Amino acid sequence: MNWRNKLLPPKRIALITTAALTFGTYPALVPHANAEGIKHLDQIRVALLIDSTKYKKVEPVVTLTASGGLDIAVRTSAGTAAKPWASIPDASIRLSIDQYSVIMLETVDYTAAKALYAKLAAMPEDSYVLSRVKQGRTVYQVYYGSFPSKEEAEGAAAQALKDTTVSALTKSALPVFKGPLHWNAGTFADEASALQQLLVFNQAGLEADIALQEDAAGKLTYSVWVGNEATIGQLEAVKQAALLAAPNLSLQPANTKSSYLLRRSDVTASSNGSASVLHYAAAAGDQKTVIHPKSQGISIKERANLSYRGDMEISTYHGKLALVNEVPMEQYLYAVVGSELSSGWPTEALKAQAVAARTFAIKQGNKYEIAQVTDTTLDQVYFGIQKEFAAGIQAVDATKDEVLSDKNGLISPVFSSNSGGMTADPSEVWGNPLAYLRSVPSPDDGAEKGKAIWYRIQLTDGRTGYVHSMYLKDTGQKGKEGASYYEATEQGVNVRTAPYVDNTANPSIAQLSNKEKVLVLGQEKESNAYSWIRGPYTSNEIKSKLAAANVVVSGDLQSLEISKRGPSGRVTELKANGVVVKVPYPDALRAALGGLPSTRFEIVQAGSYTGNTPNPIGLAIAGAGSSETSNAGSDSVYVLSGGQSQPTALKITDLIALGTAGQSKPTSSQVTPVTPSNPQTSGQGNQFIFRGTGFGHGLGMSQWGARGYAELGYDYKKILQSYYAGVNITKE
Numbered sequence: 214m215n216w217r218n219k220l221l222p223p224k225r226i227a228l229i230t231t232a233a234l235t236f237g238t239y240p241a242l243v244p245h246a247n248a249e250g251i252k253h254l255d256q257i258r259v260a261l262l263i264d265s266t267k268y269k270k271v272e273p274v275v276t277l278t279a280s281g282g283l284d285i286a287v288r289t290s291a292g293t294a295a296k297p298w299a300s301i302p303d304a305s306i307r308l309s310i311d312q313y314s315v316i317m318l319e320t321v322d323y324t325a326a327k328a329l330y331a332k333l334a335a336m337p338e339d340s341y342v343l344s345r346v347k348q349g350r351t352v353y354q355v356y357y358g359s360f361p362s363k364e365e366a367e368g369a370a371a372q373a374l375k376d377t378t379v380s381a382l383t384k385s386a387l388p389v390f391k392g393p394l395h396w397n398a399g400t401f402a403d404e405a406s407a408l409q410q411l412l413v414f415n416q417a418g419l420e421a422d423i424a425l426q427e428d429a430a431g432k433l434t435y436s437v438w439v440g441n442e443a444t445i446g447q448l449e450a451v452k453q454a455a456l457l458a459a460p461n462l463s464l465q466p467a468n469t470k471s472s473y474l475l476r477r478s479d480v481t482a483s484s485n486g487s488a489s490v491l492h493y494a495a496a497a498g499d500q501k502t503v504i505h506p507k508s509q510g511i512s513i514k515e516r517a518n519l520s521y522r523g524d525m526e527i528s529t530y531h532g533k534l535a536l537v538n539e540v541p542m543e544q545y546l547y548a549v550v551g552s553e554l555s556s557g558w559p560t561e562a563l564k565a566q567a568v569a570a571r572t573f574a575i576k577q578g579n580k581y582e583i584a585q586v587t588d589t590t591l592d593q594v595y596f597g598i599q600k601e602f603a604a605g606i607q608a609v610d611a612t613k614d615e616v617l618s619d620k621n622g623l624i625s626p627v628f629s630s631n632s633g634g635m636t637a638d639p640s641e642v643w644g645n646p647l648a649y650l651r652s653v654p655s656p657d658d659g660a661e662k663g664k665a666i667w668y669r670i671q672l673t674d675g676r677t678g679y680v681h682s683m684y685l686k687d688t689g690q691k692g693k694e695g696a697s698y699y700e701a702t703e704q705g706v707n708v709r710t711a712p713y714v715d716n717t718a719n720p721s722i723a724q725l726s727n728k729e730k731v732l733v734l735g736q737e738k739e740s741n742a743y744s745w746i747r748g749p750y751t752s753n754e755i756k757s758k759l760a761a762a763n764v765v766v767s768g769d770l771q772s773l774e775i776s777k778r779g780p781s782g783r784v785t786e787l788k789a790n791g792v793v794v795k796v797p798y799p800d801a802l803r804a805a806l807g808g809l810p811s812t813r814f815e816i817v818q819a820g821s822y823t824g825n826t827p828n829p830i831g832l833a834i835a836g837a838g839s840s841e842t843s844n845a846g847s848d849s850v851y852v853l854s855g856g857q858s859q860p861t862a863l864k865i866t867d868l869i870a871l872g873t874a875g876q877s878k879p880t881s882s883q884v885t886p887v888t889p890s891n892p893q894t895s896g897q898g899n900q901f902i903f904r905g906t907g908f909g910h911g912l913g914m915s916q917w918g919a920r921g922y923a924e925l926g927y928d929y930k931k932i933l934q935s936y937y938a939g940v941n942i943t944k945e
Contacts, residue, residue, distance in 0.1 A: 254575050257545050258526075259595055260584035261516055262536035267580070268587050271533045272515045273314070273359035274341045274492070276482075277525060278305040281508030285493065287472050288501045295503040298425050298433055298474060304490065305514075307341070307479045308502065308527050310359055310534045311469075311494040313366040313443055316389040317373070318355045318382070323486030326353035329382040330481065333357050336376075338369050344480045344489055347418045353486060356391075361497075361532030363443045366390050392443030393497065395467035396452055398459065400428070400436040407435035410459075414439055417458035419451065422494075426473040438467050438475065472500040495527055502527040503539075510598050516588075519597040522548070530583055537584050546570055546609045549593050551600035554916060559923035562916070563608035565932040568942060569626040569914055572616040576625045612929070614944045617937060624649050626937055631657045631742035632781075632915035633813045633907025636936065641779035641812065642800040642910045649937045650912055652781040656921030657907070660743035667712035667739055668699065670731040677734065678708040678722050685731070692732045699733050701725035711747055713740035718808075742908040742917060745810050749900035755789075758807035764794050773816055773901055783812040783911065800910050806903070814905030913937060 264271050277283060282302045286295035317340075318329050326342050333340035338358030345352055357373060360366040370388040373379050398414070398421070401407040407423055414421035414437070424436040440451035452464055467473075479492035495502045503526050504511060510520040513536070523540025549570045550563055570593055577585045577592065586592035617626050627650070638652040639645060666682040684706040685699040692698055706729075707721040725731065740746055750758070752770035759766055766789045776793070777786035785799040796805050803809045914936040922932045930942050 254542050256539055257542050257574055257586065258584040259538040259540065259545065260535065260581050260587045261513065261538055262534060263581060263584065263587070264531040264533035264535070265581050268589065268591050273339050273356075273534065274307050274309045275527070275534065275536055276305055276307050276514035277504055278512040278514070279506035279508060279510060281506065283511070284505040284507065285474070286503040286505060287474070288503060295501070301491065307481070307490055307492040309492065309494050310497050310529050311393045311475055312497050312532075313360045313363050313390065313392045315357050315366045315370045316354045316391060317357050317370065317379070318384070318386055319352055319389070321350055321352055323353050323480070323483075325382070325384070326355050326486070329355045329379070332376070332378055332382060333373065336373055341479060342481045343492065344478045344486065345420060346415045348416060351486070353480065359534060363390055363392060366443070390443040391441045393469055394442040394445070394448045395438040395440050395469070396448070396455060396464040397467040398437040398439050398455065398462050398464055400434050402434065404435045407437050410437045413459055414455065417454065419454055419458060422475040422477055424467070424473050424475050426468070426471060439464070469496060472496050474502065497529040500528065519599060521597045528583065535583060542571065542574070543609055543613060545574070545595065547601045547606050548597050549595050550605040550609055551602050552594040552596040554605070556602040556604055558920055560604060560608060561923040561927060561929045561932060562919040563605055564612050564929035565914065565919045566916065567609045567612045568615050568617060568929065568933060569628055571612070572623055572626050575616065576623050615942055616945050617933060617940045617942060619649050619939050619941070624937060624940060626914065627910070627912045628914040628916060629909025629911050630915070631660050631908040631917040632911040633657060633743060633811055633905065635781040635813070636913065636915060636918070637783055637911035638780045639912065641781060641783040641785055642798065642912050644798045649939055651938055653935065655915045655918030656925065657743050657915055657917045659921050659924070660917045661738050661741045664739040664741050666736050668733045669735045669737065670699070670708065670733055672708065672723055672731065676722065678710055679712040679737065680706060680708055680725070680731070682736070685733070688730060697733050698730045700731070701727055701729045703727055710749060711740060712737045744906050746902065746904050747809055748902040752899040755806070755901055759789065759794065759805055762796070762801070762805035764796070764805055766790060770899065775816060781813065781911065784814060809903055809905065811905055811907035811909060811911060813907045813911065814903050817902040817904060818899060
């Protein structure tokens with residue numbers, strides 16, 4: 214064995230050698246469906262990563278794993294078969310697009326490389342680490358991002374270096390910009406010969422990779438490409454160095470117009486830099502790289518390690534890596550039904566979901582150009598094999614090919630988690646009507662059954678909050694107006710502003726010590742998909758939420774008024790300080806207010822209980838099933854702002870209590886704004902609580918309502934026809 218082979222141990226050569234290509238070609242790409250006229254799709258394309266005007270989720274590199282190994286195939290354009298190029302055993306691979314990037318640091322110290330990677334990975338463009346052998350030493354290159362142009366790479370690097378930690382971790386090294394310009398140092402019929410030439414350049418300290426590419430006859434070849442340069446000047450400098458290392462070679466510009474894969478060594482996930490996985494950089498342009506699992510399921514690290522049926526396609530879209538899951542329609546629905554609903558739900562509700570999901574997916578047509586749908590709530594949730602369950606699979610199989618249509622063809626059967634007792638009218642969501650969608654009653658209250666009780670308590674500093682009932686017990690002592698004192702049952706009990714656990718949206722505002730006493734003002738069921746509470750929010754917090762949605766409120770926020778409601782009681786117009794909050798469509802009010810569960814809500818302006826309130830239990834306006842109501846025989850509730858010493862009495866008839874038993878719509882389409890008797894000028898005194906029902910836009914089928922109907926004995930066809938007017942369920 215000569216010195217070149219000694220640089221690469223035999224076991225390493227075996228690891229990266231392409232296996233015998235004994236598998237066949239993959240089917241041609243199924244043409245995308247148009248939105249109109251398509252009633253059936255055997256395959257569906259789901260965008261998992263895409264840079265689209267409708268949805269953006271991108272990564273510079275993806276990590277794919279399959280327990281039985283992976284086959285890598287390439288198709289050059291839509292309608293052509295994917296030809297097999299490589300077979301990978303039971304291992305992970307990483308894939309990227311061969312375009313512009315930046316090396317933020319090259320070092321022999323893997324610990325230093327990993328520290329910089331960890332910082333860059335948390336930044337917008339993400340990061341990865343490659344290893345190379347240069348002059349007998351292993352070096353680690355920390356890459357940042359992937360870009361369609363050198364200028365974008367330069368801008369991203371400059372922005373990253375503004376971070377003082379990044380600047381320090383780069384050890385003052387200047388960023389080195391890389392790109393898709395290469396020299397071809399020779400094409401070989403077998404991989405072993407290509408590896409020999411590769412080692413010559415490695416020994417000279419040059420960057421070189423094995424390139425997989427087809428020749429004119431369609432036969433797979435192995436080339437050695439030298440340099441990964443961003444400019445012609447850099448490429449010329451590489452040429453001079455390469456000719457010094459191998460003076461007898463004839464270097465030619467690499468054919469980057471044709472499909473290719475560059476094979477590299479990735480140590481991003483290594484603990485010490487010694488363990489690597491194969492990293493393939495695919496050609497930009499029209500090339501589609503298809504990854505096929507030898508057994509069922511491909512796991513994707515960048516999608517929370519979820520596993521998916523079918524094949525994965527890597528391509529370039531809008532200058533970024535796109536990852537599309539191409540999967541049989543019915544298998545796609547196995548995961549959709551499992552992601553949207555739970556295994557314990559009634560069979561007829563699962564069937565209704567399967568038919569609605571199938572119709573919705575087909576109806577999307579060419580929505581994302583390279584895919585019909587995404588895997589998010591923007592379309593319908595698709596969390597892969599882990600979410601599948603037997604009853605869901607059976608529901609899909611039992612309704613195979615069934616879709617919803619009306620006289621105009623397939624409908625777009627939108628659905629939501631919970632409509633809060635009444636589904637939405639399209640005018641309340643989009644601002645315009647749609648024939649097969651209208652507001653109807655929905656048995657949604659199953660979502661709050663069995664939910665835990667939370668106590669609304671007052672802290673010693675006057676603030677109020679909620680504590681889960683399992684952490685408080687009654688002391689038997691009473692405070693003013695007969696309210697009870699409870700004590701904490703353990704150390705560090707969290708007090709939250711609303712009755713649910715979410716450490717980001719609803720963090721702890723205080724912690725109780727063991728046996729600490731608090732005054733209990735009332736109780737609520739834990740917020741859920743049917744009934745919920747958000748807040749209290751200060752005036753400044755509300756202004757910030759509105760500002761994030763490009764809604765500007767002049768001066769301090771003194772009042773927040775629901776000025777219009779739609780047929781189902783959903784808010785369609787809101788006024789801040791008497792001025793209409795302008796949003797593009799009514800349902801956008803949810804986002805404008807910081808992401809409320811639905812627009813079927815009321816607003817209560819409230820503050821701390823002082824003990825002077827005739828009815829302390831009535832501080833918050835009650836919704837369905839709430840114990841926080843006014844005293845029997847009283848027609849008023851009492852609301853206290855942060856700056857008041859006395860509460861403001863309000864007539865219950867002036868307020869809307871959505872979700873009250875037997876009430877299908879609000880009592881009034883207008884609501885007088887609740888304002889304090891002594892308005893605060895600081896913007897901190899006024900506090901607003903949102904109480905509502907429903908989760909989601911509320912259009913079409915309510916998933917919780919479908920469950921309720923199934924429990925009442927409805928079959929899936931009757932459930933669907935209860936939510937979508939004038940539709941037929943047919944097998945296509």
